[in-house]
Amino acid sequence: MTHAPPERLERTHAATLRTLVQYAGASGDFYEMHYDLPFARERGHAELSVHGLLKAAWLGQLVDEWFAGRGRVASFEVSYRGMDFRDQPVTCGGEVTRREGSIVELALWTKNADGDTTTTGAAVIELDDPSGSDG
Numbered sequence: 001m002t003h004a005p006p007e008r009l010e011r012t013h014a015a016t017l018r019t020l021v022q023y024a025g026a027s028g029d030f031y032e033m034h035y036d037l038p039f040a041r042e043r044g045h046a047e048l049s050v051h052g053l054l055k056a057a058w059l060g061q062l063v064d065e066w067f068a069g070r071g072r073v074a075s076f077e078v079s080y081r082g083m084d085f086r087d088q089p090v091t092c093g094g095e096v097t098r099r100e101g102s103i104v105e106l107a108l109w110t111k112n113a114d115g116d117t118t119t120t121g122a123a124v125i126e127l128d129d130p131s132g133s134d135g
Contacts, residue, residue, distance in 0.1 A: 005066055005067060005070065005096075005104075006066075007095060007096045008093070008094070008095040008096070009062060009065075009066050009093065009094055009095075010091055010092065010093040010094075011058070011061075011062055011065075011091075011092050011093075012089050012090065012091045012092070013058050013089070013090050013092065014087055014088060014089050014090065015050045015054065015084075015086055015087070015090070016086065016087060017035070017048070017086060019054075020034045020035050020048055020050065020051070020054075020086060021035050023051050023054045024051070027051065027053060027054075029051055029053065033045070033048065033049045034048055034049060034050075034051055035048060036048075045083070045085070046085075047085035047086050047087070047088070048085060048086040049083045049084065049085055049086075050083070050084040050085065050086070050090060052078075052080045052119070055078070055080075055084065055090060055092070055110050055118070055119050056078045056119070056121070058090065058092045058110070059076075059078060059092050059094070059108050059110065059119070059121055060073075060076060061092075062092045062093070062094055062108070063076065063094065063106065063108070063123050063125070066094065067104070067125050067127075070125075070127055070128060070129070071102070071104075071125050071126050071127035071128045071129075072125070072126050073123060073124070073125060074103075074124040074125065074126045075122070075123060075124045076121070076122075076123045076124075077121055077122055077123075078108065078119050078120070078121035079119065079120050079121065080118070080119055081117055081118055081119060081120055082112065082116060082117070082118035082119075083118065084110065084112050084118050085112075088112065088113045089112075089113050090110050090111070090112065090118070091110065091111045091112075092108075092109075092110050093108070093109050093110075093111070094106045094107060094108045094109070094123070095107055102126055102127045102128075102129075103124060103125070103126060103127075104124070104125040104127060105122065105123075105124050105125075106122060106123045106124070106125065107120075107121075107122060108120070108121035108122060108123060109121065
């Protein structure tokens, strides 16, 4: 029996202060907006912002989970459209926009708790088995 990947997938994350500090350390992105609340508030934000590249990493995890063991990521891109904040849900999603032979094209996004799109993106997957089967 074959199991093709779903046409759409979503996962929700929330970055705690610990997540933001760990990511800052791992990535080397120590911009104060991500861990210093007074600094963020001085700039007009009620809360700490989630790193853009952390949202990209979450989208990358989504794609990896979706197509793991089925092929390889040929391209991956994101564009930041808005901010997400500490302890608030960030929904990472994607859907298949095109399938042709072994190529699968995906639209990707993140949405905040209000449903506003805060990141857009795209990925291209090259499947090992164009039928999308698990084997």
